[in-house]
Amino acid sequence: MKNVLPSRPTVAHLTLALLALILFVDHAESRPINPYQAPAPVALGSGQAPTAAHCTAL
């Protein structure tokens, strides 16, 4: 029987569209990014304490 589901490329493009939607919502909901406050390119050796959030965060 022929598989009636959309092809892999179609679904992959839908996934990218979902990401684009999330980025659009994020853009509308977030403060503008200030590039002058961007962290050092690499945390190691920056002398800055880590501030990012992780899955282990409570």
Add this chain to the structure above:
Amino acid sequence: MEAVATPSFVSRRTGLLFFAFAIVFATFALAGPRAALLLMTGLGFGLTLEGLRFGFTGPWRQIVTDRDGRGLLAQLLAIGLTALVAFPLLNLHSAELNGAYAPIGIAMVVAAFIFGAAMQLVMGCGSGTLVNAGSGNLISLLALIGFIAGSFFGTLHLPWWASLGSLPVYTMQGLFGSLGGLVLSLLGLAGVAALVCWRALPGKRVPDRRLWWAAGLIALLAVLNLMIAGQSWGVVYGLGLWGAKVTQAVGVDLSSNVFWGAPAHAERLQQSILTDATSLTNLGLIAGAFIVMRWRSEPGGQVAALAPKSWAVILLAGVVLGYSARVAFGCNVGAYFSGISTGSLHGWAWFVAAFAGSIVGIRLRPALLIPAAGQGEKS
């Protein structure tokens, strides 16, 4: 299958290279060099996981059903290689780098068990769901939507779950010192590898070259992630943040929630996801998997159609996957891979509980994932 270099095929690959360059450049221009480096790291994860077919869920199933230990051994190798570098880095740069440390608790262990079962139903873990969705797997796209929702729902109740009872945060370094912790972690991984070899059939005990390469590359990327972000590779936090953003966009005020009202998370909620480490690697991971799928001359077939109620099971399992990962302080990436490789004892507890749950999930699959009428058994 050998690629056929037709003009459209070449132009598609050129387009994919341009796509990769464009998203990295745009991220650099919008959010700075660290964001661009993290997106590139995520791209690397996606290219490696999809290109070299390195996964977590499949090997856990294969050691149980087929007595094939090669994929699981490659995972253990990748974790061990990462630990070899991560332990000294964390010891020498504790002011700049954080391991994936979390407490072992009642809810954490139960949630890891449930996550293990759910990941066998959707045939993808944290990273696997992202990779598979990026490469066009319809089950995984549906599961990803559920995963995002579930991760967010999990944040709403996480403090309550954590209050049910948990130990302090124990690390191998804290218990045995940096060197002792590393040695014991490697011995622990070797012990699990010995069990896997004992269980696996002859001929299914030595990973092939592809898996060796994949393990090395995943370890390299995990170390780069730690050095760039200052924290270990993770997946779930970013997905929960995406869910919170969408919830906020429809008018729900999250400031009174215990989790999202905490200063660190409130700050994340106000800032762009392009400044969030796990979001950036998640985005890169999906994009990397997409590039690999489109790079191939043949994208491969779609999953077999399921009965309508099984699609509902997939969506629900995705929600459960996200919720349980949040309560368990991470998925196969944040808890199992990063937890063990940076010395968190909760990573080991997560592994044992999730593997037990995975066995249950394997047994549930035939009952819950029913092929559509006229379709064969789903792969």
